Amino acid sequence: MSLFAVTRLEWRRLLVRPLAWVLAALTQAWLAWTFTLLLGGFLASQIQRAALPGGPGLTDLVAVPLLGQLAQLAFLVVPLLSMSLIAGERRNGTLALMVAAGVPASRIVLGKYLALLGWLLLWLLLTLAMPLALAHATHLDWGKLAAATLGLALMLATLAALGVACSSFASHPAIAAAAALILALALWSVNLGARMAGIDGGAINWLAMSSHVQPLLRGLFSTADVLWFVLLIALALALAARRLDADRERG
Amino acid sequence: MTLPTAPPVKPILQLEHVSRRRAGRPAVRDLTLGIGRGEVLGLLGVNGAGKSTTLSIVAGAMRPDSGSVRLDGGDFLEQPELARRLVGWLPERAPMWPELTVREHLDAHGQLRHLRGAALRQAREAIIERLELQPLARRLAGVLSQGQRQRLGLACALLHRPSLLVLDEPANALDPVQVAGLRVLIREQAAAGTAVILSTHLLAEVTAVCDRVAILHDGSLRHVGAVRADDHAALERSFFEIAMNHPPANAA
Numbered sequence: 001m002s003l004f005a006v007t008r009l010e011w012r013r014l015l016v017r018p019l020a021w022v023l024a025a026l027t028q029a030w031l032a033w034t035f036t037l038l039l040g041g042f043l044a045s046q047i048q049r050a051a052l053p054g055g056p057g058l059t060d061l062v063a064v065p066l067l068g069q070l071a072q073l074a075f076l077v078v079p080l081l082s083m084s085l086i087a088g089e090r091r092n093g094t095l096a097l098m099v100a101a102g103v104p105a106s107r108i109v110l111g112k113y114l115a116l117l118g119w120l121l122l123w124l125l126l127t128l129a130m131p132l133a134l135a136h137a138t139h140l141d142w143g144k145l146a147a148a149t150l151g152l153a154l155m156l157a158t159l160a161a162l163g164v165a166c167s168s169f170a171s172h173p174a175i176a177a178a179a180a181l182i183l184a185l186a187l188w189s190v191n192l193g194a195r196m197a198g199i200d201g202g203a204i205n206w207l208a209m210s211s212h213v214q215p216l217l218r219g220l221f222s223t224a225d226v227l228w229f230v231l232l233i234a235l236a237l238a239l240a241a242r243r244l245d246a247d248r249e250r251g
Numbered sequence: 252m253t254l255p256t257a258p259p260v261k262p263i264l265q266l267e268h269v270s271r272r273r274a275g276r277p278a279v280r281d282l283t284l285g286i287g288r289g290e291v292l293g294l295l296g297v298n299g300a301g302k303s304t305t306l307s308i309v310a311g312a313m314r315p316d317s318g319s320v321r322l323d324g325g326d327f328l329e330q331p332e333l334a335r336r337l338v339g340w341l342p343e344r345a346p347m348w349p350e351l352t353v354r355e356h357l358d359a360h361g362q363l364r365h366l367r368g369a370a371l372r373q374a375r376e377a378i379i380e381r382l383e384l385q386p387l388a389r390r391l392a393g394v395l396s397q398g399q400r401q402r403l404g405l406a407c408a409l410l411h412r413p414s415l416l417v418l419d420e421p422a423n424a425l426d427p428v429q430v431a432g433l434r435v436l437i438r439e440q441a442a443a444g445t446a447v448i449l450s451t452h453l454l455a456e457v458t459a460v461c462d463r464v465a466i467l468h469d470g471s472l473r474h475v476g477a478v479r480a481d482d483h484a485a486l487e488r489s490f491f492e493i494a495m496n497h498p499p500a501n502a503a
């Protein structure tokens with residue numbers, strides 16, 4: 001029960017804070033502009049594509065690149081939204097109130113995580129609404145779009161979990177944001193050197209987030225990729241809960 | 252030093268040999284203290300005496316390094332839900348979520364303590380009325396004055412009708428009229444059977460509302476005794492004797 005109380009409280013705070021609205025407005029404006037440009041390019045290339053049966057369609061040329069833009073923005077948006085989830089509460093003393101109310105650390109972490117995830121999924125759905133608005137007029141590759149959406153959702157969920165973990169370890173929200181950004185970028189590009197050297201397998205590639213998102217964006221669903229995200233989310237949230245427990249022990 | 256008075260026969264809260272270190276130094280040392288239902292216990296001490304640490308432990312926000320805390324007969328450390336049900340806590344400086352209104356604050360506190368629906372609404376409106384928060388009900392906590400924040404913090408602590416009320420410097424930033432109102436409220440709670448622990452720097456606060464006083468110094472309990480409203484001078488003597496004659500262990 002206290003899990004939903006924490007989620008509701010965090011959701012309410014997200015909705016009344018200007019930061020969440022400003023980020024939503026700016027990013028949606030940017031994505032709408034990108035969508036218009038992608039759609040313009042798609043329409044301009046219609047004649048050439050007519051000569052290539054089975055060539056790329058609206059999903060490949062508009063929807064997936066738009067989701068790719070969202071993925072790039074997420075590296076900035078998620079740390080900004082997650083930074084004060086726990087670090088901010090610790091600073092203003094309200095975290096102690098939650099602990100004193102008998103809410104276990106795991107529920108505090110999970111409740112806050114679910115609220116942030118809700119916001120991010122809404123953000124994803126709003127972006128998705130742009131290509132979906134054209135579904136009645138053109139052909140969409142639903143399988144590919146579903147895989148790409150799942151990939152993006154998993155990526156957002158993972159970044160959110162990393163953000164919550166960084167917020168639980170940091171003493172100041174700004175430090176949490178910087179740590180989450182650096183960690184996310186490092187996790188994305190940890191295999192850059194290996195790729196440049198032409199190495200496609202190995203542990204370093206398995207570790208990189210890009211290795212698991214990109215196949216999904218191409219429409220390739222793999223249980224191993226999904227498992228990678230689930231493991232990372234569970235690890236980050238468990239570390240955050242552990243840190244909160246330690247707070248109570250250490251004072 | 253005054254001889255300790257006997258603890259209440261059947262205390263609602265009983266601390267036994269509680270110790271706690273903070274920032275590498277002992278903040279509370281071997282503290283044994285009890286409080287009975289309907290009793291108001293004043294916790295006195297200079298800055299750094301261990302009052303806030305003691306109250307954080309009692310409120311369930313912090314675990315002691317050693318010792319036991321029993322609340323209403325249950326092991327407080329093993330059953331954190333006891334804190335949720337039975338303890339109301341007003342920490343120093345009344346922490347708030349600045350983006351929530353006064354009413355939303357009370358709702359959030361109630362929900363965290365498992366109050367729902369009509370019960371929550373009823374408790375919320377009753378405490379708003381009792382603490383005269385109606386004019387502030389729709390105002391954001393972030394724009395409240397320090398005194399108003401204290402009143403809201405007090406409302407949050409009282410919302411679920413706790414059996415033990417833990418108040419850390421509740422008179423901070425309150426004007427004299429509000430301080431008088433606070434004293435009436437504390438006595439009201441005690442009359443209704445609520446145990447109240449009141450931490451303060453103000454000796455006058457203790458003589459005005461407390462039944463017993465405990466003086467902490469350098470993390471240790473140095474004095475426990477009954478308070479007589481007409482003997483402010485005796486309390487002052489005890490307090491200064493302890494504060495001046497017992498420099499902190501780590502002092503130069």
